[in-house]
Amino acid sequence: MSIIENHETVGTPFCSNPKLSARDVGVFYGDKQAIFDVSLDIGSNEVIALIGPSGCGKSTFLRSLNRMNDTIDICRVTGEILLDGENIYDPKVDVVPLRATVGMVFQKPNPFPKSIYDNISYGPRIHGLASSRVDLDEIVERSLQRAGLWTEVKDRLHSPGTGLSGGQQQRLCIARTIAVEPEVILMDEPCSALDPIATAKIEELIDELRENYTIAIVTHSMQQAARVSQRTAYFHLGQLIEVNNTDMVFTTPEHQLTEAYITGRFG
Amino acid sequence: MTYSTLLIAVLIALGGAYLLGRNRARTLSSQGIKMHSLATHYGALVALWTTLPPLLILLLWALLEPRVIDLILTAQLPDSIRAGGEAEIRLALSKVYNLANDSDLMGQQGLLGPVAEHLQALQARVTLLRGGVIMSLLLLGGALTWRRIQPDLRARSEVEGIVRILLFASSAIAVLTTLGILASVLFESILFFQKVPVTEFLFGTSWSPQVALRADQSGSSGSFGAVPLFTGTLLISAIAMAIAVPVGLMAAIYLSEYATPRVRQLAKPALEVLAGIPTVVYGFFAALTVAPVIRGLGESMGLEVSSESALAAGLVMGIMIIPFVSSLSDDVINAVPQSLRDGSYGLGATRSETIRQVVIPAALPGIVGAVMLAVSRAIGETMIVAMAAGLAANLTANPLDSVTTVTVQIVTLLVGDQEFDSPKTLAAFALGLVLFVVTLALNYVALKIVQKYREQYD
Amino acid sequence: MTDSAMSTRAKVEKSMKKRRAAESRFRTYGLLSVLFGVLCLVVLFGNIFSKGFSAFSQTVLTTTIHLDTDYLGVTATSDPQELRNADYEGLIKQYLKDTYEPSGRRERRDLYGMVSVGAAWQLQDMVLENPSLLGQTIHINMTMDDDVDQWFKHDRGTANEALRFSEQQLVWLHDWVDSGALHGRFNTIFFTNGDSREPELAGIRGAITGTFLTLLVTFLLSFPIGVSAAIYLEEFAPKNRLTEIVEININNLAAVPSITFGLLGLAIFINIFGVSRSTPLVGGLVLTLMTLPTIIISGRAAIKAVPPSIREAALGLGASKMQVVFHHVLPLALPGMLTGTIIGMAQALGETAPLLMIGMIAFVVDVPGFINDPSTVLPVQIFLWSDSPERAFTERTSGAIMVLLGFLILMNTAAVMLRRRLERRW
Ligand SMILES: Nc1ncnc2c1ncn2[C@@H]1O[C@H](COP(=O)(O)OP(=O)(O)OP(=O)(O)O)[C@@H](O)[C@H]1O
Numbered sequence A: 001m002s003i004i005e006n007h008e009t010v011g012t013p014f015c016s017n018p019k020l021s022a023r024d025v026g027v028f029y030g031d032k033q034a035i036f037d038v039s040l041d042i043g044s045n046e047v048i049a050l051i052g053p054s055g056c057g058k059s060t061f062l063r064s065l066n067r068m069n070d071t072i073d074i075c076r077v078t079g080e081i082l083l084d085g086e087n088i089y090d091p092k093v094d095v096v097p098l099r100a101t102v103g104m105v106f107q108k109p110n111p112f113p114k115s116i117y118d119n120i121s122y123g124p125r126i127h128g129l130a131s132s133r134v135d136l137d138e139i140v141e142r143s144l145q146r147a148g149l150w151t152e153v154k155d156r157l158h159s160p161g162t163g164l165s166g167g168q169q170q171r172l173c174i175a176r177t178i179a180v181e182p183e184v185i186l187m188d189e190p191c192s193a194l195d196p197i198a199t200a201k202i203e204e205l206i207d208e209l210r211e212n213y214t215i216a217i218v219t220h221s222m223q224q225a226a227r228v229s230q231r232t233a234y235f236h237l238g239q240l241i242e243v244n245n246t247d248m249v250f251t252t253p254e255h256q257l258t259e260a261y262i263t264g265r266f267g
Numbered sequence B: 001m002t003y004s005t006l007l008i009a010v011l012i013a014l015g016g017a018y019l020l021g022r023n024r025a026r027t028l029s030s031q032g033i034k035m036h037s038l039a040t041h042y043g044a045l046v047a048l049w050t051t052l053p054p055l056l057i058l059l060l061w062a063l064l065e066p067r068v069i070d071l072i073l074t075a076q077l078p079d080s081i082r083a084g085g086e087a088e089i090r091l092a093l094s095k096v097y098n099l100a101n102d103s104d105l106m107g108q109q110g111l112l113g114p115v116a117e118h119l120q121a122l123q124a125r126v127t128l129l130r131g132g133v134i135m136s137l138l139l140l141g142g143a144l145t146w147r148r149i150q151p152d153l154r155a156r157s158e159v160e161g162i163v164r165i166l167l168f169a170s171s172a173i174a175v176l177t178t179l180g181i182l183a184s185v186l187f188e189s190i191l192f193f194q195k196v197p198v199t200e201f202l203f204g205t206s207w208s209p210q211v212a213l214r215a216d217q218s219g220s221s222g223s224f225g226a227v228p229l230f231t232g233t234l235l236i237s238a239i240a241m242a243i244a245v246p247v248g249l250m251a252a253i254y255l256s257e258y259a260t261p262r263v264r265q266l267a268k269p270a271l272e273v274l275a276g277i278p279t280v281v282y283g284f285f286a287a288l289t290v291a292p293v294i295r296g297l298g299e300s301m302g303l304e305v306s307s308e309s310a311l312a313a314g315l316v317m318g319i320m321i322i323p324f325v326s327s328l329s330d331d332v333i334n335a336v337p338q339s340l341r342d343g344s345y346g347l348g349a350t351r352s353e354t355i356r357q358v359v360i361p362a363a364l365p366g367i368v369g370a371v372m373l374a375v376s377r378a379i380g381e382t383m384i385v386a387m388a389a390g391l392a393a394n395l396t397a398n399p400l401d402s403v404t405t406v407t408v409q410i411v412t413l414l415v416g417d418q419e420f421d422s423p424k425t426l427a428a429f430a431l432g433l434v435l436f437v438v439t440l441a442l443n444y445v446a447l448k449i450v451q452k453y454r455e456q457y458d
Numbered sequence C: 001m002t003d004s005a006m007s008t009r010a011k012v013e014k015s016m017k018k019r020r021a022a023e024s025r026f027r028t029y030g031l032l033s034v035l036f037g038v039l040c041l042v043v044l045f046g047n048i049f050s051k052g053f054s055a056f057s058q059t060v061l062t063t064t065i066h067l068d069t070d071y072l073g074v075t076a077t078s079d080p081q082e083l084r085n086a087d088y089e090g091l092i093k094q095y096l097k098d099t100y101e102p103s104g105r106r107e108r109r110d111l112y113g114m115v116s117v118g119a120a121w122q123l124q125d126m127v128l129e130n131p132s133l134l135g136q137t138i139h140i141n142m143t144m145d146d147d148v149d150q151w152f153k154h155d156r157g158t159a160n161e162a163l164r165f166s167e168q169q170l171v172w173l174h175d176w177v178d179s180g181a182l183h184g185r186f187n188t189i190f191f192t193n194g195d196s197r198e199p200e201l202a203g204i205r206g207a208i209t210g211t212f213l214t215l216l217v218t219f220l221l222s223f224p225i226g227v228s229a230a231i232y233l234e235e236f237a238p239k240n241r242l243t244e245i246v247e248i249n250i251n252n253l254a255a256v257p258s259i260t261f262g263l264l265g266l267a268i269f270i271n272i273f274g275v276s277r278s279t280p281l282v283g284g285l286v287l288t289l290m291t292l293p294t295i296i297i298s299g300r301a302a303i304k305a306v307p308p309s310i311r312e313a314a315l316g317l318g319a320s321k322m323q324v325v326f327h328h329v330l331p332l333a334l335p336g337m338l339t340g341t342i343i344g345m346a347q348a349l350g351e352t353a354p355l356l357m358i359g360m361i362a363f364v365v366d367v368p369g370f371i372n373d374p375s376t377v378l379p380v381q382i383f384l385w386s387d388s389p390e391r392a393f394t395e396r397t398s399g400a401i402m403v404l405l406g407f408l409i410l411m412n413t414a415a416v417m418l419r420r421r422l423e424r425r426w
């Protein structure tokens, strides 16, 4: 375990055009520290995959990127996270525009108990993004189309979102997120509750979204990481062990812990 | 022997029988006989058979004795009294009881003297008989069961069978209570509706049960149009709800979504205390403090306010119901999964947007259920309105006026001396029927909604 | 596309001012609601306490009075019946007349009216207890009329003081105060007397005894029945339609207005079964039915909380279902059941409406001795007094409420402590 104690992230954690950059980030739940000194850049328009064994802090790190951790009373974050060079933990920063800019999709699909239309239009409405009803209709249609859900639901826009299948619900949640036109999308195991076909659809979607968005995705599936991401970061017990181009991580991992994990020796 | 001595005798017998039964079983097994059950089971069996039958008989006896004695005495009353009808017989009987039980009065003979003397003799005999019957039942039950103690007696299963029946009977009491309430209000209501047409009761707009039009006509001793009571009840309940629902709901929201743990720890018990205050205390507060204040305020604004205004009663009732609404809403709001809140926060919604547009809509069925339960409480609340609302059956929607409610009228009609079978007394039961049916329906639907809602997020 | 994204951020920033205001408004409403609730509590308690505090003191006049054997017509050797019937009231009047020399009938009446009729009973009690006092001059703290009591406590020296008293009366009153003869002391009468038409003689002993007897009946019936029903429903009842109906029924019954239980008591217990009206027995029966749902519901929760491992372990040892329940589950669930029962009893303690239906509203002077004596209960006593016009009764009503709240706080504290102990165990 000595490797862990005085560890330094191996690989290339930094990049030239970062959208988000974390510097020495630590996260605490009460007295318990869940993330240790993580420094990592997430480049513009790239998909970065966060992998690692269960409980290593992937979700915790991801949630600290748009301050979702603020909703947990006992949670505390140290270090800095810069969005376009601005520290999001600065006391002056309001979480509302931050979260509108850095959207999030959760592990379990969580559509609101409202109609499909209202689910999508919720974000634009609260943020005042649409100037008219027509505008709103357009946003809803565009978001559903980009999430690949339009043809499936266009005839039942006013039926409840909870009535959709699991895969459709998750795409609805993605559509809901992109309806706000964020710049970054954080996805926490978006496919873990889905079957392979639904998963394939979402992966396809991520690939398309990359054009316009920066995406950080937590996944337990190394195949998925390999398929959708350009870079991969490997976490272990709250520490960032290795960051590299995805091909490299899966073919020639630098760190022995990474190698152990991807070859299935633990995790 | 009096009832209390008999009860004590039964209790002693219970202990004695248990010991005797257990010891006999022990003796048998110490002789090397293999018993089917433990010695304690035999003890319990003897104890049960010794005490249960006498207890049952004693209960029946207590119920029937007064009736039978009344019948016997009635037969002995002078014809002149018996000819006077039920009310007169009752009066005479109660005089007889007074005479017989008070040695000072016994001297003043009069018409009822012989009957009272007979009653004294009767009471002495009945008491003796009762004691005899109960004691022999005790002995008989004990002896018979004691003799049944044999190695192959399945004492345990028999005891468990009896206990099971007792347990079942206990839970049946709850159902019997509902049936009892229904039966008691239904029968008297039917009598009432024979005298006053249902339609007049439900749709009539004039309520003045106290006014006798013609003394000799029992059916027309007043008018029984209950609409003013229904509207009065609704008016006061509406005022109460207008306070309790927003305040209770917002308090629940604040405490569960905004307050720091410390504030929560202090404020929650404070609200719970508000819920534990007896309604008679609220009534006193409403009548002596709130009503005069409201009246004073109204008059200073040039309004005419009744000293028993619906507003005062409704306001205080609202205060009483706040903790009820807030604790039910608290449960309901906490049942909304965190993932929905996360979804909303993840899109950049503020706290209040999340609460108003995600949490409350998601919790709506539960909140509706809670509000329905609160309405049922407001409708059935008695003391506050009995003390702070009036008796005047005004058909009005003005909260500054005095109105009366269903519960106030039930209390007024039934407190004090009642004439049996007078429409006045029976009307109270008809009102009780309406109250029971309406609140039961509200509760039933509300509980169903809440239950469905809970299952949705389980 | 970056363009439109930038504009998202700008639009959101633009909307923030309004939204922040809405947020703080909403938050303020919430805070105000909580404060309103707490304020109501404070006002209610403050109101009752400020009104009721003075009920615990009683105004008395300290004097010396000669127990004139000639006037009373009895001596220390007279038999108790004679001692009881002697004219103590007349003696007091005689004494007052001789001491203060009122002129004219009107003044005499005013003077006599300032002393409570209870003062004569005080004398009577003293003599009966110790007949050798007869013929001596004794010290006595005479109970004063409620008007004097209220004047002394509230109106003295204010503009209101002439409202109820004549000038001469005020002169006497001020003289008494100045000489220290008229003073307040702890109101024992309030705790030792039953109800009375005279406010200064009215006490809550009868009501408290009635409450105690009623709750005793309620507890003795509702606890065993409630626990048995909870055990049956949780452990033995087959999961079928009938059981479901029983469950729904119990939940509904818990929310039925209490006044309907009074109707049941009147129609069934009194009119059909012939239980006597106004007694703790019939009150206890009605309150039993009313508290049963609470006890059953909390009892079931307590049984559910017993870990199944305990049941399985006992069953594994070959115990019968009944033995498991009575030897293992019940002892563990009992504190929880007791907590529920105490809460149910606290509800019953404050209950008024159903008891009005079954005649517990009667004016009862005597302290009840047994569950079959006519009696009233504390909340009903409060209701009765609150209706009386005398100011002294308002004060006593508040005093009685303070006692009632005291009992409630005691019971709820007991329940909370029991629950704490329970939580510590698992
Ligand atoms: N709300 C919380 N309160 C306290 N501790 C928490 C909380 N959430 C997470 N933790 C702890 O923080 C550590 C990291 O948890 P996290 O959920 O980030 O792991 P993860 O890598 O996402 O795991 P998984 O792959 O199972 O989702 C864990 O040890 C967990 O127990």
Ligand SMILES: [Mg+2]
Binding pocket: A058, A059, A060, A188
């Ligand atoms: Mg996770």
